[in-house]
Amino acid sequence: MLEIKNLSARIGDKDILRGVTLSVPDGEIHAIMGPNGAGKSTLSYVLSGREGYEVTGGEVIYNGQDILALTPEARAAAGMFLAFQYPVELPGVGNANFLRTALNAVRRARGEAELDAVAFLKLARAALKNLSMQDDMLKRNVNVGFSGGEKKRNEVLQMALLQPGLAILDETDSGLDIDALKIVAEGVNALRSPAFSALVITHYQRLLDYIVPDKVHVLAAGRIVRSGGPELALELEAHGYAGLEVA
């Protein structure tokens, strides 16, 4: 269960989040929509502990723990995962080495046994196959020279391997072709369980045809201005965000 209570945050002297309140019960998937610049990515970064954001008020409780004081790696170990809107390229870092290091770091922190190279490769190959990704993706440098869609798939691959309890997907659908969109959606749906919840940030109703959310929230100017069921996304698709800010 994720509970965001009256969360405010700024970058420098610019207030971006102005009292976000939201809770995602275990097993649920919530969508966040909202205009460009509303603060959606900022929210995802604040939730995952990126430096440079000053939390000026509110709290974030995940599984009963106040996570705002935790380092990003501790949040990951606690089960949080962010699929980046713009995945970062790591020249000189092999994808397989990256994935295995991440997986073992998380396993160590969770008190689980580390995987050796052989066991890891077996797991990674299976995950790649599920996402219709080529094996040679493991040999390449992380995200370097990946197409936009390949980068997004690589994010979902990381999610599949790390098995988070809470995934925040920041526009993971943008840049994907229709087939890739279905594959990515299946990747998320495969994780669905009473112990998994997700925040899916998107601009398009289309993704929500495949990942059917329990709730849809609209974030505008740093606040949740409206919440509803999946039908809210259809309404937004038809009418846009006009008039929502004041709701």
Added chain:
Amino acid sequence: MTALPTQRLESWRYTDLRALGAMSFAEAPAAFPPPELPDIAAPRLVFVNGLFDAASSAALPFARAFLPVAEADELPLARINAEQARDGMTLEIPAGVDAGVVLLVCHASGGALHLRHRVTLGAGAALTLLEVVKGEGVYWHNPVTDIALGQGARLAHYRLQDESREAFHLATIRADVAADAAYESFTAVLGAKLSRAEFHVELSGPKAHTHLNAAQLLGDSQHGDFTSVVRHRAPDCGSRQTVKSVLSDAARGVFQGRIEVERVAQKTDGYQMSQALLLSPAAEMDIKPELRIFADDVKCSHGATIGALDEEQVFYLRSRGIPEEMARAMLVRAFLTEALEPVTHEEAHALFEAAIAAWWSGK
């Protein structure tokens, strides 16, 4: 004795030897506890405080006795070395012979040590020379290595400079590379209070090739200077230099690289890249690339960057559960990848990996 070079000399502008000049070195102690040798299955030649240690060394069929030095060059350090040299490794690999791997180990604990090494490869010969220099205490190591590669010969020269943090290390390496021959070199600079590795590579026959790479990992107030002069003296030669410096604390790195292309050296392919990663605000890097091109049909490029670790990359790794220190170590290691390219020998590669990891954890 020839005087030490001063900063008035253009090629010594960034490296100040006055601290070395102010020192006097007693005779090196002869007895010295047996040094720890790298665990690599290869015949080794060991020098302790400037003298050959036969008891710790293998009897190599290609090793020759040391002969006195005549020095024609103007280089002050090579002259000093010639005046003082009493010993050094001499390897002569006959034409067509692949001599495998040879480990050259130099240990020091005191004194001024002027080793003169000579490596000659006949036509088509091959050798991998792994050189490890280590020590403890205060000393001055001033080795000169002269290399001659016959037509089609190949020398892989890997150097691990891990001198005492109180020592001075000034190495001069000169290589003459004949047609179709290749001099592939990588130097890891980790030790010494002040160090310089100065390379002079002559690509003297068509299609000669060299790789002149280095990784300098420096901390505290260490000073590391990597200086190279590559002369393209024949057509169709290639040279690639990738020098990476990782500087923490108040460390200072220097890269001076000159590519000279003579009029006859058409179709030269020259590449030079110097990149520095500054891990602290007090660290400093001086870079001086120089191209002197007298041929008209050549491809020469050079580049230089100085920067810090990318915090977005650090965050990306941490967001995947990788602890901050490990994330930074991964990115530093990634930064060095291109420099390590010529190290194709597996055990040598592992030795450098271990040295890099140890540097990071002891930093």
